[in-house]
Amino acid sequence: MADSAHSFNSSILSMEAAALSTPHPPTSATAVFEPSLFSASSIPAAFVWSDAIQQNIATHQEQFIEVPTVDLALFREPSSSQRVAKIAADASAETGFFHVVNHGVDQTLIEKVHGHSQKFFELDLSTKQKACRLPGESFGYASSFTGRFSSRLPWKETMSVQPSPVSNIPLLLEKALGDEHKESSEVFTEYSREMMRVGLEVMEVLGMGLGLDRRSLRRYFEQPDNSSILRLNYYPPCQQPGLTFGTGPHTDPTALTLLHQDNVSGLQVLHKGTWLTVSPRYDAFVVNIGDTLMALTNHRYKSCIHRALVNNRQPRLSMAFFFNPGFDTTLSPPEQLVDEANPRVLPDFTWAKFLFFTQSVHRSGVNNLNSFNSWLAAQS
Ligand SMILES: C=C1C[C@]23C[C@H]1CC[C@H]2[C@]1(C)CCC[C@@](C)(C(=O)O)[C@H]1[C@@H]3C(=O)O
Ligand SMILES: O=C(O)CCC(=O)C(=O)O
Numbered sequence: 001m002a003d004s005a006h007s008f009n010s011s012i013l014s015m016e017a018a019a020l021s022t023p024h025p026p027t028s029a030t031a032v033f034e035p036s037l038f039s040a041s042s043i044p045a046a047f048v049w050s051d052a053i054q055q056n057i058a059t060h061q062e063q064f065i066e067v068p069t070v071d072l073a074l075f076r077e078p079s080s081s082q083r084v085a086k087i088a089a090d091a092s093a094e095t096g097f098f099h100v101v102n103h104g105v106d107q108t109l110i111e112k113v114h115g116h117s118q119k120f121f122e123l124d125l126s127t128k129q130k131a132c133r134l135p136g137e138s139f140g141y142a143s144s145f146t147g148r149f150s151s152r153l154p155w156k157e158t159m160s161v162q163p164s165p166v167s168n169i170p171l172l173l174e175k176a177l178g179d180e181h182k183e184s185s186e187v188f189t190e191y192s193r194e195m196m197r198v199g200l201e202v203m204e205v206l207g208m209g210l211g212l213d214r215r216s217l218r219r220y221f222e223q224p225d226n227s228s229i230l231r232l233n234y235y236p237p238c239q240q241p242g243l244t245f246g247t248g249p250h251t252d253p254t255a256l257t258l259l260h261q262d263n264v265s266g267l268q269v270l271h272k273g274t275w276l277t278v279s280p281r282y283d284a285f286v287v288n289i290g291d292t293l294m295a296l297t298n299h300r301y302k303s304c305i306h307r308a309l310v311n312n313r314q315p316r317l318s319m320a321f322f323f324n325p326g327f328d329t330t331l332s333p334p335e336q337l338v339d340e341a342n343p344r345v346l347p348d349f350t351w352a353k354f355l356f357f358t359q360s361v362h363r364s365g366v367n368n369l370n371s372f373n374s375w376l377a378a379q380s
C-alpha cells in the first residue's frame with residue numbers, strides 16, 4: 001500500500017474514487033524541497049531509501065547496457081519492417097525497453113522542450129507553486145511529492161500536463177504563470193502531438209512483432225480521448241546521492257513511455273538482475289514497456305524495471321511521455337494472444353481504474369500488476 005495518497009479527483013474518476021475507496025488524507029509535509037537543500041551536506045531522513053544504501057549505489061561500479069535500437073525509417077520500408085519488428089519484440093519480451101531512432105521528431109523541437117522545461121524549473125519556488133499539483137489532482141508542479149508520501153521521497157521536481165482529451169497545458173502555464181509562458185505552452189503542446197504520433201507508430205511495430213497485424217495494438221490507442229501524460233522531471237544536485245533516488249525502482253503503470261534524457265546520465269534499467277546505466281543518446285527516445293501494455297499483451301511483453309539516480313555535480317532533466325489508451329477503453333488482449341498454453345493473466349480493466357489504483361490506493365513500485373490484480377479480486 002502507499003504510504004499515503006491523495007484521492008484522485010479527475011472528473012472521470014472522482015465517482016469511481018468515491019465508490020471504491022476511502023481516500024487517504026495527505027500527510028503533513030516532512031521536508032520542504034527548497035534550493036537550500038541542494039547544497040546541504042546531509043539530506044533529510046524522509047529522502048533516504050534503504051535499498052539505495054543496501055545496494056551501495058554510491059560506490060557501485062557503473063556498468064552500461066547495450067541498448068537494442070529500433071529504426072522507424074527501416075520499419076517504414078516493406079523489405080525491413082519484419083526485421084525491425086522482431087528487434088522490438090525481442091527487447092520487449094526480455095527487459096521491456098529499447099531505443100527508437102529516425103522517429104521523425106524535429107531535433108529543434110526536442111531542444112526547445114528541454115529549454116522551456118529548464119526555464120520552468122529555474123523559476124522561483126513560489127512562482128512554480130502557482131501551477132502546483134493540488135491535493136487530489138495529478139497534474140501540475142510537484143516537488144518531491146511531499147504531502148503525498150511521507151518517506152522514501154524522490155529527489156526531484158516534476159511538472160505533469162495532460163495534452164488530451166482536453167488539454168490543461170495553457171491552464172497550467174499561461175493562466176497560472178502568465179502570458180510570458182505562452183511559448184512554453186505551445187512547445188509542450190506540439191511536442192505532445194509528436195509523441196502521440198510516434199507512440200502510435202511504435203504500437204504498429206510492437207503489434208507486428210507479436211505476429212499480428214499492424215493495427216492489433218494500435219487500435220486501443222487511436223480514439224481521440226486518449227489520456228496520455230507529459231511529465232517533465234528535474235533532478236537537482238544532491239550532496240548525498242548514494243542515499244536517495246531521483247525516481248525509485250519501478251515499472252511505469254502506463255502503456256508505453258517515450259523518454260528523452262538530457263546529456264547527464266542517471267537512468268538505469270534492471271537487466272537480468274543487474275542495474276545497468278542507459279547512456280543518454282540525444283537522437284533517440286528510450287521506449288519503456290509499461291504495465292498496461294504488459295497486461296494488454298497477456299504478459300508477452302514485460303514492463304521495464306527502471307530507476308533514476310541523482311548526482312552531486314549537476315542537475316538532470318528528462319521528459320517522459322506516458323502514452324495511454326483512452327480512460328474507458330477496455331483492456332482485453334487480442335484473442336490471438338490467449339490460448340491453452342497462454343491463459344489470461346489478468347481480467348479486463350480500464351486505464352481509468354488502474355490510474356485510480358496508482359494514485360489513490362497503491363504507490364507505484366516494481367509489483368504494480370500483482371497488487372492491482374489482488375485489489376481487483378478483493379473488489380469483486
Ligand atoms: C500514472 C503515473 C504514476 C507515475 C506517473 C505516471 C507514470 C509513472 C508513475 C511513477 C513515475 C512511477 C514511480 C513512482 C511515482 C510516484 C513517481 O516517482 O513519480 C509515479 C508517478 C505518480 O504516481 O505520480
Ligand atoms: O528520469 C528518468 O530517466 C526516468 C524517469 C521515470 O522513470 C519516470 O518518470 O517514470
Ligand SMILES: [Fe+2]
Pocket residue numbers: 250251252257306
Ligand atoms: Fe518510469
